[in-house]
Amino acid sequence: MSKTAKSTKVQWEKRDFLKAWVNNQHLSGPGDWDKFYSAMAKACEEDCGGSLNHTALSARLGAVARHLTKTHGLEAPKRPERTTFKQPETLKDIGLELGLKPLKKTKK
Numbered sequence: 001m002s003k004t005a006k007s008t009k010v011q012w013e014k015r016d017f018l019k020a021w022v023n024n025q026h027l028s029g030p031g032d033w034d035k036f037y038s039a040m041a042k043a044c045e046e047d048c049g050g051s052l053n054h055t056a057l058s059a060r061l062g063a064v065a066r067h068l069t070k071t072h073g074l075e076a077p078k079r080p081e082r083t084t085f086k087q088p089e090t091l092k093d094i095g096l097e098l099g100l101k102p103l104k105k106t107k108k
Helices: 014-027 033-048 054-071 091-097
Strands: none
Touching: 014 033, 014 054, 033 054
């Protein structure tokens, strides 16, 4: 019988997350997402030993900002617009890349 390693989820505590966000909000100019993300990822690793990805950070920033403003009436710290978001390839994109030709329109 083999033993399987259990994955342990690391939680970045609310206080530490918000403190890191406040401390790094100065990196919120246009086109500063990568710098902001790097600073937040470093803070996450220092605070809880975990890793962070772009999507998780963007989602948490949005959720916390909404909660601060709508529930508690507080102004959320500044954050840069996420510019590194990459749209997933569509089937059409892949087909065109592989040389598939569009259908010719027929006259009715």
